[in-house]
Amino acid sequence: LNAAVKRAPIGVFDSGVGGLTVLRALRAAMPDESFIYLGDTARLPYGTKSDQTVVRYSLQCAAVLVARGIRALVVACNTASASSLQALRLHYPDLPIIGVIQPGAEAAVAASTSKRIAVIGTEGTIQGGAYQRAIRTLHGAASIEAVACSLFVAMAEEGWTEGPIVESVARRYLDPLFASASQPAPDTLVLGCTHFPVLAGAIRAVLPPQVRMVDSALTTAAAVRLRLQASETAASEISNTGAAMTWLATDGAARFARVGSIFLGETLLPQSIEIVDL
Numbered sequence: 001l002n003a004a005v006k007r008a009p010i011g012v013f014d015s016g017v018g019g020l021t022v023l024r025a026l027r028a029a030m031p032d033e034s035f036i037y038l039g040d041t042a043r044l045p046y047g048t049k050s051d052q053t054v055v056r057y058s059l060q061c062a063a064v065l066v067a068r069g070i071r072a073l074v075v076a077c078n079t080a081s082a083s084s085l086q087a088l089r090l091h092y093p094d095l096p097i098i099g100v101i102q103p104g105a106e107a108a109v110a111a112s113t114s115k116r117i118a119v120i121g122t123e124g125t126i127q128g129g130a131y132q133r134a135i136r137t138l139h140g141a142a143s144i145e146a147v148a149c150s151l152f153v154a155m156a157e158e159g160w161t162e163g164p165i166v167e168s169v170a171r172r173y174l175d176p177l178f179a180s181a182s183q184p185a186p187d188t189l190v191l192g193c194t195h196f197p198v199l200a201g202a203i204r205a206v207l208p209p210q211v212r213m214v215d216s217a218l219t220t221a222a223a224v225r226l227r228l229q230a231s232e233t234a235a236s237e238i239s240n241t242g243a244a245m246t247w248l249a250t251d252g253a254a255r256f257a258r259v260g261s262i263f264l265g266e267t268l269l270p271q272s273i274e275i276v277d278l
């Protein structure tokens with residue numbers, strides 16, 4: 001009981017910097033934990049690629065993180081969560097693996113009064129129907145509109161988070177969902193891609209004011225904390241040497257640092273990012 005156990009880090013990955021919106025919530029919820037974040041920037045975007053390819057990439061991302069001794073894996077990418085959770089769990093049956101779709105669906109159902117819910121995400125996420133299934137499992141009678149907003153990923157990765165261009169793209173995607181006269185509009189919009197929260201201001205600007213926007217970050221962080229609490233030694237028996245962050249990317253340290261700083265809300269330095277090959 002008195003042997004000091006040092007906690008291994010939690011691994012987090014995304015196709016790029018989008019997962020930093022989830023990491024931010026994870027760090028706020030678990031300030032004593034160490035994290036290793038991997039952004040597969042060399043192969044982004046995942047959202048336009050086939051499921052098979054995304055599964056292969058996800059397994060490679062997980063392998064890099066597992067080799068560094070993580071004790072839990074957070075798939076901070078909706079596209080990878082939609083296609084790869086099953087394969088990841090088969091490969092690493094003893095590793096707690098948490099995706100963002102289930103927590104995102106829970107946030108949506110909790111936020112929506114009318115249970116008319118709109119989901120936006122990448123092509124891969126929307127076409128695979130994972131959100132639609134997760135929401136319907138939670139609330140069978142929910143009415144769900146789902147639209148792929150692929151350009152949002154490119155704009156977010158470019159660091160274009162606000163202004164007239166972002167708003168007009170947002171209008172083009174969202175007006176058919178919210179400004180159609182033929183049916184009652186959804187009361188909740190799920191940002192079903194971890195890149196989208198940085199565009200929240202521009203998206204908000206084109207939505208009817210009563211629409212609630214939710215994303216997976218907070219509910220995923222809560223799910224990770226619960227999952228680890230359920231399976232691990234009480235915190236009092238663990239001596240942590242202080243939370244550490246390790247940053248990995250597959251390409252472009254300078255770009256990752258520049259755009260990642262926007263997503264994270266704090267300054268990242270290029271020299272603190274290690275480039276790895278999968």
Ligand code: DGL
Pocket residue numbers: 014015016018019044045046047048076077078079080121122125153192193194195
């Ligand atoms: N951030 C990822 C997601 O949540 C997708 C971005 C991409 O297309 O690579 O779906």
